[in-house]
Amino acid sequence: MLPALFTRMIAVLFGREGRSLHLRAAGGATIVLVVVMLCGSWAVVAVEEGAHRANLTSYPRALWWSIETATTVGYGDFYPVTVWGRVVAAIVMVVGITTYGMVTAALATWFVGREQRRGGxxxxxxxxxxxxxxxxxxxxxxxxxxxxxx
Missing domain, CATH: 1.20.5 (Single alpha-helices involved in coiled-coils or other helix-helix interfaces)
Structure with a gap:
């Protein structure tokens, strides 16, 4: 089910010839972010398992932590305690920040281009x-x- 959904998303994103480069890049980055959050959640549970004071002990908690981390909200309710858990966190952070920056730039470019086409x-x-x-x-x-x- 999940692989078919990703395959469909990728086909929709990259299948149109007329789609602009900035929109494809932002969409691609968003797909990468979703994959990194899902895999990062799994990885952090795996590396934190059995660690002293570990609080990322289940996939639902780790998924919530991954969303918090990628969006830079970081409530502090869940956090990795191992070195490898922190490496996973750094990857989720960098991919999240990069993705939100690309999406923001794509939206700004779209608005400016739309206004220019209208002779704004x-x-x-x-x-x-x-x-x-x-x-x-x-x-x-x-x-x-x-x-x-x-």
Whole structure:
């Protein structure tokens, strides 16, 4: 069931020719994140088993910990106590932070591209900004007593 779901997700993500690179990268990173969280949950339970003061002793707890860690929430209710458990945690953290950064960048790129295709306000804002800079320059020259040609 689960492998078929991942296969379908990958086919949907990469199957369209027209899909933009940033969207495919963000989608691919999200799939990698899900796999890392699922495998990381299993791995942390395996390496923490039998460790003194271990609190990641079941897969449901480890899955919750993995979600907390990947999203950088980190309540502190569950945490690895072994060196290998902390290595798994570092991997989950790095993949989580990278994925959320890529998804945020993809969304920002999509919004900007959409606005540009609509002929949105970006060109207008650039012109307004240039006009404001000219006004500030004139005011600055007036305050310092310099003339336009100086």
């Amino acid at each position: 306000t970006w060109h207008h804002l650039r012109e307004e900004t240039a006009a404001l800079h000219e006004r500030f320059d004139r005011i600055e020259r007036m305050l310092t007593g310099k003339r336009d040609g100086d």
